[in-house]
Amino acid sequence: xxxxxxxxxxxxxxxxxxxxxxxxxxxxxxxxxxxxxxxxxxxxxxxxxxxxxxxxxxxxxxxxxxxxxxxxxxxxxxxxxxxxxxxxxxxxxxxxxxxxxxx
Amino acid sequence: xxxxxxxxxxxxxxxxxxxxxxxxxxxxxxxxxxxxxxxxxxxxxxxxxxxxxxxxxxxxxxxxxxxxxxxxxxxxxxxxxxxxxxxxxxxxxxxxxxxxxxxxxxxxxxxxxxxxxxxxxxxxxxxxxxxxxxxxxxxxxxxxxxxxxxxxxxxxxxxxxxxxxxxxxxxxxxxxxxxxxxxxxxxxxxxxxxxxxxxxxxxxxxxxxxxxxxxxxxxxxxxxxxxxxxxxxxxxxxxxxxxxxxxxxxxxxxxxxxxxxxxxxxxxxxxxxxxxxxxxxxxxxxxxxxxxxxxxxxxxxxxxxxxxxxxxxxxxxxxxxxxxxxxxxxxxxxxxxxxxxxxxxxxxxxxxxxxxxxxxxxxxxxxxxxxxxxxxxxxxxxxxxxxxxxxxxxxxxxxxxxxxxxxxxxxxxxxxxxxxxxxxxxxxxx
Numbered sequence: 001x002x003x004x005x006x007x008x009x010x011x012x013x014x015x016x017x018x019x020x021x022x023x024x025x026x027x028x029x030x031x032x033x034x035x036x037x038x039x040x041x042x043x044x045x046x047x048x049x050x051x052x053x054x055x056x057x058x059x060x061x062x063x064x065x066x067x068x069x070x071x072x073x074x075x076x077x078x079x080x081x082x083x084x085x086x087x088x089x090x091x092x093x094x095x096x097x098x099x100x101x102x103x
Numbered sequence: 104x105x106x107x108x109x110x111x112x113x114x115x116x117x118x119x120x121x122x123x124x125x126x127x128x129x130x131x132x133x134x135x136x137x138x139x140x141x142x143x144x145x146x147x148x149x150x151x152x153x154x155x156x157x158x159x160x161x162x163x164x165x166x167x168x169x170x171x172x173x174x175x176x177x178x179x180x181x182x183x184x185x186x187x188x189x190x191x192x193x194x195x196x197x198x199x200x201x202x203x204x205x206x207x208x209x210x211x212x213x214x215x216x217x218x219x220x221x222x223x224x225x226x227x228x229x230x231x232x233x234x235x236x237x238x239x240x241x242x243x244x245x246x247x248x249x250x251x252x253x254x255x256x257x258x259x260x261x262x263x264x265x266x267x268x269x270x271x272x273x274x275x276x277x278x279x280x281x282x283x284x285x286x287x288x289x290x291x292x293x294x295x296x297x298x299x300x301x302x303x304x305x306x307x308x309x310x311x312x313x314x315x316x317x318x319x320x321x322x323x324x325x326x327x328x329x330x331x332x333x334x335x336x337x338x339x340x341x342x343x344x345x346x347x348x349x350x351x352x353x354x355x356x357x358x359x360x361x362x363x364x365x366x367x368x369x370x371x372x373x374x375x376x377x378x379x380x381x382x383x384x385x386x387x388x389x390x391x392x393x394x395x396x397x398x399x400x401x402x403x404x405x406x407x408x409x410x411x412x413x414x415x416x417x418x419x420x421x422x423x424x425x426x427x428x429x430x431x432x433x434x435x436x437x438x439x440x441x442x443x444x445x446x447x448x449x450x451x452x453x454x455x456x457x458x459x460x461x462x463x464x465x466x467x468x469x470x471x472x473x474x475x476x477x478x479x480x481x482x483x484x485x486x487x488x489x490x491x492x493x494x495x496x497x498x499x500x501x502x503x504x505x506x507x508x509x510x511x512x513x514x515x516x517x518x519x520x521x522x523x524x525x526x527x528x529x530x531x532x533x
Contacts, residue, residue: 079481
């Protein structure tokens with residue numbers, strides 16, 4: 001309190017309105033939740049440091065198409081078909097948008 | 104950033120009207136109290152280190168303390184490659200520099216006691232930490248009492264090497280010192296235990312070393328179980344790469360070990376039949392790590408029951424248990440699963456502290472194993488949560504690598520095995 005540089009009363013007035021705003025700032029999106037699971041193989045934020053393809057820098061269309069094609073079997077894969085079959089269209093779009101949004 | 108806002112900027116923001124209210128709100132709150140909550144994490148393995156990192160990413164205003172005795176964490180994943188001579192210890196050791204750079208306090212000591220009512224953790228160095236939320240990620244401990252004539256001190260002679268570290272080096276040294284024509288015995292425990300395919304990858308990596316250096320030797324697996332993870336794929340690979348070098352004895356055919364003869368470097372089963380080896384790797388039955396028992400977080404299974412959506416303990420509120428120590432429904436005890444728990448748990452804690460809605464948790468596991476240096480196989484699963492079932496595997500997804508593929512596929516999975524290790528360790532410690 002003593003370190004407040006400005007009339008504390010005003011600050012607290014503002015603070016009292018701020019709870020919901022602050023809360024929304026910390027709200028974790030469904031896209032983030034889903035995509036963080038991918039990071040164990042594809043690296044944090046899709047920045048894979050090794051042999052597994054990077055997702056960072058890819059467009060939403062690219063990621064969405066790849067996942068849809070892995071899921072249908074149209075595109076060959078080692079493990080990705082076994083993952084992609086676990087997600088709905090909506091979830092695939094959320095994942096694609098999340099990684100593309102990091103660009 | 105916003106904390107450094109000065110008086111003039113503040114007036115400008117206020118003058119700017121209600122559109123800017125949300126950013127002012129953040130400023131005011133961070134001024135009012137400098138943190139949005141205190142989270143203490145016990146254990147800096149795949150679970151704890153990931154949880155710390157993702158807590159900080161989700162909410163940079165959290166006050167996060169990670170308690171881990173080791174300066175460098177040696178992973179159990181890829182320690183089999185050290186045994187096979189494919190990797191050095193340095194390449195499976197990870198520091199906490201990146202955590203410190205993120206502003207996470209890393210204390211290299213151990214937790215001695217938890218006071219769940221006072222919400223305090225007492226450390227071995229005498230310090231007491233207060234928390235709003237506590238994450239316990241203690242890994243495993245061993246049920247020495249289940250093996251006759253075995254005590255923790257004997258593990259130097261009969262190393263389990265089921266934590267990455269000095270025992271990995273001991274076991275490697277024993278392998279390099281053994282004579283050609285000797286037998287290496289591996290005795291995996293009954294379920295549940297850490298890393299279900301691990302003992303069989305270990306047999307593979309040891310066979311790979313022996314084939315090149317001591318080709319008259321044998322690997323004998325005396326198993327407590329009657330079947331094991333990725334069994335057909337392992338057996339197919341063993342035959343292709345090592346002929347009859349690896350022999351597996353099922354638990355119902357004399358494989359179940361009940362005791363040891365330390366001096367004779369031998370194991371015996373319930374019928375009293377003894378098997379002596381040049382190197383004996385007994386992997387004892389397991390339970391949740393020590394602190395989980397001391398803090399009354401375990402049930403009569405020896406593991407920690409949790410709300411599988413948030414990983415909050417069923418026994419004490421505001422304490423979350425993740426990784427191998429937790430009872431996580433259909434998920435196996437793996438480094439991958441622990442990394443995943445860390446993220447789900449971080450999301451649960453941040454959502455709870457901010458009183459926001461937690462997103463639906465997302466759970467995944469993939470376990471890669473090397474059968475040979477260029478021969479990889481995998482098992483994968485996607486999981487969901489329901490109040491009735493807890494964490495369950497999605498039926499349409501997951502499964503093991505196909506059986507009917509050529510060497511290119513196995514080679515590609517071996518490359519991905521190494522790629523996975525690079526990614527998950529940077530996701531956890533980077």
